[in-house]
Amino acid sequence: MRLNCSPTAKGFREKLPDHTKFSMGLTTLIRRYGTFLGFLLIIAFFWSQRPETFMTARNWLNITQQVSILCVVAFTMTLVMVGGDFDLSVGSMASLSGILAAVLWQQGVELPASLAAAVGIGLLGGLFNGLLVAYAGLSAFVATLGTLTLFSGMALFISDGKTIFGRAIPAAVGVFSRGGWALTDALTLPNLTLIALLTFLVIDVVLRRTVYGRVLYAVGGNREASLLAGVPVARLRLWAFVINGAGAAIAGLMLVSRLSSANPTQGDGLMLNAIASVFVGMTMSEEGEPNLFGTLTGVLILGVLSNGLTQLRVDTYVQQILTGLIIIGAVLFSRLSQRHS
Amino acid sequence: MDPLLKLHSVHKRFGTASVLRGVSLELRSGEIQGLMGENGAGKSTLIRILSGVLGADELACEFQGQPQPPEWLRSESKRRIRCIHQELNLVPGLSVAENLWLGKSVPAWGGAFVLRSRLESLAAEALAQLGVTHLNPREKVSRLGAGDRMLIQLGSAFVREPNEPEAQLYVLDEPTASLLPSEVEQLFAVLKHLKAQGRSILYVSHRLEEVFRLTDRLTVLRDGVVVLTGPTRQLSSRQVVEAMTGRQVLQQFPKRTLARSTEVILDAREITSQKLKSVSFSLCQGEILGLAGLGGSGRSELLRALLGVDPSTGTWALEGKAWKPGLSRFWKQQLAYIPEERRAQGLVLNQSVALNSHLPFTSRYGKAGGWIPRQPLEALAQQAWDRVGVQGSGITQRCWQLSGGNQQKVLFARATWDRPRLLLLDEPTRGVDVGAKQEIYGLIRQVSESGTAVLMVSSELEELIGLCDRVLVLQQGRVGHELPTEGLSEAQLLAYCQGLPGEAA
Numbered sequence: 001m002r003l004n005c006s007p008t009a010k011g012f013r014e015k016l017p018d019h020t021k022f023s024m025g026l027t028t029l030i031r032r033y034g035t036f037l038g039f040l041l042i043i044a045f046f047w048s049q050r051p052e053t054f055m056t057a058r059n060w061l062n063i064t065q066q067v068s069i070l071c072v073v074a075f076t077m078t079l080v081m082v083g084g085d086f087d088l089s090v091g092s093m094a095s096l097s098g099i100l101a102a103v104l105w106q107q108g109v110e111l112p113a114s115l116a117a118a119v120g121i122g123l124l125g126g127l128f129n130g131l132l133v134a135y136a137g138l139s140a141f142v143a144t145l146g147t148l149t150l151f152s153g154m155a156l157f158i159s160d161g162k163t164i165f166g167r168a169i170p171a172a173v174g175v176f177s178r179g180g181w182a183l184t185d186a187l188t189l190p191n192l193t194l195i196a197l198l199t200f201l202v203i204d205v206v207l208r209r210t211v212y213g214r215v216l217y218a219v220g221g222n223r224e225a226s227l228l229a230g231v232p233v234a235r236l237r238l239w240a241f242v243i244n245g246a247g248a249a250i251a252g253l254m255l256v257s258r259l260s261s262a263n264p265t266q267g268d269g270l271m272l273n274a275i276a277s278v279f280v281g282m283t284m285s286e287e288g289e290p291n292l293f294g295t296l297t298g299v300l301i302l303g304v305l306s307n308g309l310t311q312l313r314v315d316t317y318v319q320q321i322l323t324g325l326i327i328i329g330a331v332l333f334s335r336l337s338q339r340h341s
Numbered sequence: 342m343d344p345l346l347k348l349h350s351v352h353k354r355f356g357t358a359s360v361l362r363g364v365s366l367e368l369r370s371g372e373i374q375g376l377m378g379e380n381g382a383g384k385s386t387l388i389r390i391l392s393g394v395l396g397a398d399e400l401a402c403e404f405q406g407q408p409q410p411p412e413w414l415r416s417e418s419k420r421r422i423r424c425i426h427q428e429l430n431l432v433p434g435l436s437v438a439e440n441l442w443l444g445k446s447v448p449a450w451g452g453a454f455v456l457r458s459r460l461e462s463l464a465a466e467a468l469a470q471l472g473v474t475h476l477n478p479r480e481k482v483s484r485l486g487a488g489d490r491m492l493i494q495l496g497s498a499f500v501r502e503p504n505e506p507e508a509q510l511y512v513l514d515e516p517t518a519s520l521l522p523s524e525v526e527q528l529f530a531v532l533k534h535l536k537a538q539g540r541s542i543l544y545v546s547h548r549l550e551e552v553f554r555l556t557d558r559l560t561v562l563r564d565g566v567v568v569l570t571g572p573t574r575q576l577s578s579r580q581v582v583e584a585m586t587g588r589q590v591l592q593q594f595p596k597r598t599l600a601r602s603t604e605v606i607l608d609a610r611e612i613t614s615q616k617l618k619s620v621s622f623s624l625c626q627g628e629i630l631g632l633a634g635l636g637g638s639g640r641s642e643l644l645r646a647l648l649g650v651d652p653s654t655g656t657w658a659l660e661g662k663a664w665k666p667g668l669s670r671f672w673k674q675q676l677a678y679i680p681e682e683r684r685a686q687g688l689v690l691n692q693s694v695a696l697n698s699h700l701p702f703t704s705r706y707g708k709a710g711g712w713i714p715r716q717p718l719e720a721l722a723q724q725a726w727d728r729v730g731v732q733g734s735g736i737t738q739r740c741w742q743l744s745g746g747n748q749q750k751v752l753f754a755r756a757t758w759d760r761p762r763l764l765l766l767d768e769p770t771r772g773v774d775v776g777a778k779q780e781i782y783g784l785i786r787q788v789s790e791s792g793t794a795v796l797m798v799s800s801e802l803e804e805l806i807g808l809c810d811r812v813l814v815l816q817q818g819r820v821g822h823e824l825p826t827e828g829l830s831e832a833q834l835l836a837y838c839q840g841l842p843g844e845a846a
Binding site for chain 1: 648650668669670671672673678680685686687688689690691692696697700701703704706707711712713739755
């Protein structure tokens, strides 16, 4: 019987609150901001390794341009994931929209009409995804895996599998990505970064300030309860897919502008990075929901890693290995700290 | 009777909240002990400590008279204690036999190839020990009802690995929540059989009547402290309820104070669906109509037909006008619904109380362009919160942090948001503790006195009789009886539900 030693036990218990308060505060801090702290650590590391080139305004503007395309896809993907779905077809949609615009330029179609057609194919593709998932009831995985292949095939078909470059691409397209908003004589905020910023603001307002966004969170949180509360669940999910399709198409055009060429597979890598960014971002919310600020952090982690590792002359294959490990690490760490509490 | 396991001064805190504060519990061989308490009293924490899932901050324990170190429970309880939880943890795609052996070593040839017939005969044996003979071990669990699934869950606690000692203590956590009366009887017979073999059983339940019938001793927890313990025979149900709630229970069911109106709100004629056969009834303003019946009699299906979730034929009239059910229009027409499963079907648990209470109405408050008017909505949510008396930190609190009773109140906040003409309730007090139950009864009465017609499905006969003006007894999808509740006894209503009105007379 341990009843005899109750005085010491009691003493221990009285000390407990301070200790628990401290550790609670720390774990909450780590859980909520752990990913962000990790991000700061990564920055600090590169800063210490490349003090004269990494932490400069020029390099940061460069990073924002490098991540701008991924940003647009990841931001609209956040919307889809808030609604409890995901979309595997964004990469091939980005390829399709870019190559479609380029094919139209080859045929002599004017710039505005071809851009509209490229965004239009994104809206249509998104609509098709949304109809399959929200109305026909296919799982998002199966439906968008199918459309991934479908869009990819369409991109290869209309371009005959060839890269379009050189004079077929209107000069204005390439000029756009090199231009921007002059901050000082030497520094410009690139146009592509501006598009990413604009997308951020729009999606942020949609998610936080509109009825649509608030209710979409409910749909993602509990679809059946939302349905029984009379929420038009299918329509909300459909719209998320449509917006995401448009986001992917815009990203595809940004990619063409940046490279001044179009290739029927050049956007394919975007999908995994976009979903990874949203997942990394989800570790930053208390309830584990997708959130735009988190997604932005996720995208920036990927962007800073790639920029910093390139400056350190780390091989791109090794970069990929490190990026994969860091994504897994972030999500794993947040899971472990959640289980711990 | 020998004490099998004694726990002393069990302390447990989560963060700053003390959940258990010096609890003692003595479990004796050959005895069924009841454990009661409101939600949040610390029952589940105690069970989790007992089953070794959770470590206590402080604990002294004795097993069969021998003092044991505090870590003993964590290492030994898997071998000696079997816990049976209220939630079903079965894999629907596997057979009865495979589910019984889930997580245990299945008889297999060479350790790899499952010996199906051997497994199935062992399963039949294990079930027979429980007196269950109507289940085919080969049947897929997805084809079975909730009651049979519970029996399988129970059965799996009695399956042993070849070299495992037979468990000495069984802990059952609300096992009867989804059982039919006949299945409850079967379970009780099994438990009495175990008791006769000298096993010790800890029976956790909200249902007073069951605890009084079954247990030898009874322990009541409140706010992490044992407030009452003693032989069940020497306790009255009133003492137990008062110990649980910490206050005197005066009148259980709030009485109607206004006269009944005769204005018909809802009129249903010959409603027929897959599970319903020409059901007709009408419902007046301010009336509470109960739907009684056994599981599978079509009670919830009638609500689903009204919601427009299940297709149905027949004619409906709402306030005298022809009406068609449709889920997308339902809430807009000032109709409200509180589903049976508040976690799965009612609330978005990871969202705020505010969002959950205005969810069906959000788009109505959207300004041009769909902007959400935050302040007015929050003010309305605050009003709703005050109206139903949620106990919590505020409307921005996430719903998963609330207790069952408070979650249910959030659903009432939603349901009463818009002064509904008709409110559908499906098991409004399931899994809710005694104190919260009382408050919910008050809310239902209040809603009905404000003129809302209430249609309420419940398996608790007491509350049907106490609250409702009339009760419809459904039998296999038909209206078997329509009874005024005045002067109706529980025994009579039960007999009607089971289709034996002769015995009730």
